[in-house]
Amino acid sequence: MLVFRGGRVYFAIDNADPAQLHSVLGHIVSLFGWRENWNMMVRNAMRGDFAWHKSAEAYIKLFNIAIQRRQL
Numbered sequence: 127m128l129v130f131r132g133g134r135v136y137f138a139i140d141n142a143d144p145a146q147l148h149s150v151l152g153h154i155v156s157l158f159g160w161r162e163n164w165n166m167m168v169r170n171a172m173r174g175d176f177a178w179h180k181s182a183e184a185y186i187k188l189f190n191i192a193i194q195r196r197q198l
Contacts, residue, residue, distance in 0.1 A: 135167055 135157075137150050158164050 134170055 137154060139146050139150055157167070
């Protein structure tokens with residue numbers, strides 16, 4: 127499934143099954159053919175900060191919340 131949010135395109139899979147994966151990959155391949163749109167999506171993705179430390183910080187917060195709730 128394609129999701130458009132905030133001027134960005136996200137590829138989402140609701141059910142982890144082969145048919146849906148095939149469908150999403152088909153959308154990705156077809157978008158690759160629209161060179162201008164594809165290049166715009168690549169540039170947008172490259173502007174994002176996907177560094178591991180951001181994910182690690184989020185996991186640490188989540189684990190701390192779980193520990194606090196467990197101690198209650």
